[in-house]
Amino acid sequence: MYRALCTALIIAAVVTSEVSAQERDQQVDKTIELIRRDGKLEFVERGKDKVAPITITVGQRIRWENKDKEPHTVVSTLTVAGKPLFSTGVIKPGDHMDLLFDIDLYDRAGGKPANVVTVKYRSDEQLGEPGELQLLSAARR
DSSP: OHHHHHHHHHHHHHHHHHHHHHHHHTOOSEEEEEEEETTEEEEEETTOSSOOOEEEETTEEEEEEEOSSSOEEEEESOEETTEESOEEEEEOTTOEEEEEEOHHHHHHTTOOTTOEEEEEEEETTOOSOOEEEEEEOGGGO
């Protein structure tokens, strides 16, 4: 009985440890809300009142959260080899999509060491004012 209890506790500790590691790997650094105001789709950083460029660092995970009543796909206006630098895929109303802005994406955006790259993005389904990310290399933190 004692061995079975010890074995169960060890298994529980390992499983909990693995789940915690996965959750850490999936942490979100910033959330950008897709909000419709006055008939226009806007991209607003959670906790802010208005549209503004959003500063992130290479290695951060960004959550795009759809607060609109329509589905949206967020895509960069910059294309590389004929494709957007990034795309969220369709985000249904009330859903979200997380994207990791890694060093590969930074390099493809034209980033150089210890520099900043401006990346504009928009909803694929609707024209309008694009949002803007200021992507910093890790050396510029």
